Amino acid sequence: MPTIHAAMRNGLLVAVRDDVAEHDGATTDGVVSDGAVPGDAWRTTRRLAEHDLECVAVHPASPDRVFVSTFDAGLHRSEDGGESFERVGQGTIGEHVMSLAVDPESPETVWAGTEPSAVYRSTDGGVSWEHREGLTDLPSSSEWSFPPRPDTHHVRWIEPDPHDSGHLYVGIEAGALIETHDAGETWEDRVETARVDNHSLTTHPDAPERAWSAAGDGYAETHDAGETWVHPQEGLDHRYCWSVAVDPADPDTVLLSSASGPRSAHNTDTAESYVYRKRGDSPTATGGGVSWERLDDRGLPTGEGVVRAVLAPGAAAGEFYAVNNRGLFFTTDAGDSWTRLGVEWPAAFESQTPRGLAVLA
Template structure:
């Protein structure tokens, strides 16, 4: 059986599969959840970031939550510990040792090796040459850590995407950082690594909005050298979320739209939302796979796989939750309670685990 975590604008929706149905419960109301990670060494331990309401932790599989990472108590002086920003924008957990990584707005990067009891900042990223050029287009006065991918080829390696402006990486656990390798993406929305392809990085990019040939990129050496592989995405070159089959690192899925306006904006006469999903197998061009999937009026899809299940991909946006069994090549709706208010909310993440 599955458990789904759906990030909505005003709540975390947890959907648990039962023998005959699905049970839905709402959590963290009013916090604007932004990202969520499950510790696969202990699936009851889950972390959820929020935009403006800090970092939260569950120790019972998502049934209850408590805030963590605070800098200091109200009546104590600031000791410089904890997470300084309440605006959490990205999370990741290292599968090998359980290290938790936290990215914020403005761009700061932290890690915890004790399950979130204490946090340490990677301060060296503040001195990177590209930092003065980091700028998030909707709020050009700021920027944020958009995506984090621990390396599978180097236990001290960490790969990070800043929106907008840079891909950065470290090979020595943050003692030194490498800034914007030649031809690396500048607007990576989702950065992934795969345990069966150590050293490979996958980047679903917003760069394609200005140049369709830059929509998707991969690196075979943890970001030192990048290759763009965007053929087939010309009609929808703005990419956002991504998923990879857990048993096949050459089977990739991305959510795509024509532009950020059609992916993220509210529907009006000027901008009509339209989002779809593409698949790339091996070296073949990308192909759109949207049969039975609502595309008109759709915010950009969030994608996910369950690491214990090959051949199945899940997608979620304002129209609901969907499943693709790859052998059938068409989507089916997962029947869960879907409230009218969800139809106008932008999705922020989808995480799927086995119960």
């Protein structure tokens, strides 16, 4: 029974699918329209609509504990699968929480990133938090700046390494990709080949030392745990990259959402975004002949009027989920074909950008 947590700008949508056609209280509006899957019944709830959301995180081993970060009211936690939320971290974490991550091996260890750039850690499931100091002492920090608010910057993404609990990739928007190998005791400054405007990163449990980055200044991946990065971009015509996801069964199959720039990525009035796929490893700087393919006309809305998607892997080979301003979508063949999920989609979401996607498949 999959559960999807989709964080839009103004509201968290929690959708739970039942494996029956009807269910008491189920929301079935749109189940058989607009390409949705017939026979599915979804129970949906909308929470935190009064806040300005930034991201959502949940661990499969603790599915009832959901974290949602906001720009206007700090960090919120649910212990009942998103039915209710309480604010946590007050007095330690500020109002502007931009990123979240739960350690893949330890659901009690949670990471949060803020604006201005700072990283916080909890080792008790979000009850208490500590500031992992020293991030802004790095030499490159004098160059960090977020263009819409140029006097500040923030931690856009935190990606724990599933093969090393002390190793984190931390994307600063904009200015650097930072790392730590001791859980934030010390920080390592950006390397020359890393992107500087990292929007999202991902890792894979079956691919040690590999990581993938979707950045405003292009796509990148590493094969040596961040020591060097390569930039295979042949066929990638839109290089303002936002979200990246890797096939659960094949780390050489990568999906990427992108646009030509921030206005076409984020603003519904001027939106024009796309989803690309790359198959095959690309350990050299140019990709070694591996090319990106644009996934147009596959059932997933792209192009004019569509903001950049947020992507998430499913549980089985070829499974991915995507959310944009047109709804929630699912593929079982790595993007060859997509199905719109039969989830009630509030009209307000059609003019909003998705901020995060967490799937418990």
